[in-house]
Amino acid sequence: QKEVEQDPGPLSVPEGAIVSLNCTYSNSAFQYFMWYRQYSRKGPELLMYTYSSGNKEDGRFTAQVDKSSKYISLFIRDSQPSDSATYLCAPRGNRDDKIIFGKGTRLHILP
């Protein structure tokens, strides 16, 4: 079983829709959960950072972590064409240095 799994997409939704991006992981030691956004041929840009289970909201973005089912979600409200990018699920252990990235989900917002 892969450590971090994401549906690669592409996921195409109309502008203004709510987007749901999901990720599963296998390592129960993961404690920190990040979502990064990556535009083509650019570096990952940190979007959301949560610790352990629960929800976190930041503007149009909401991150949810369910450690019991090892399931992570990112919701984007009022999606914009500028949200078109690859979204990387990125968990990390409590004392680990490294981030384990998923392959990412390509999102395309249709104007």
Added chain:
Amino acid sequence: EPEVTQTPSHQVTQMGQEVILRCVPISNHLYFYWYRQILGQKVEFLVSFYNNEISEKSEIFDDQFSVERPDGSNFTLKIRSTKLEDSAMYFCASSQGYNEQFFGPGTRLTVL
């Protein structure tokens, strides 16, 4: 807003040559990292660096790779004898502690 910078943005080299990729982390950060991304694949961890020494490295980071913080601002990745399969985007990242890691724009390395 402070950011991680990397130079060069694109490096082309011949197989067997040495390359040095350079990074300037965010100034008050203490932890430094290198990751790479082969075209079409996921971002992979290479190495982390703290207090002037390597704190963790992956299987990819073999004897051909080395890292250095030569002064108070730069962080470098050296590949001694490049191979074709080293062609990738190399990302530098930094963090204050065991929290968010901020990534640079990357250096695209092409080995011919």
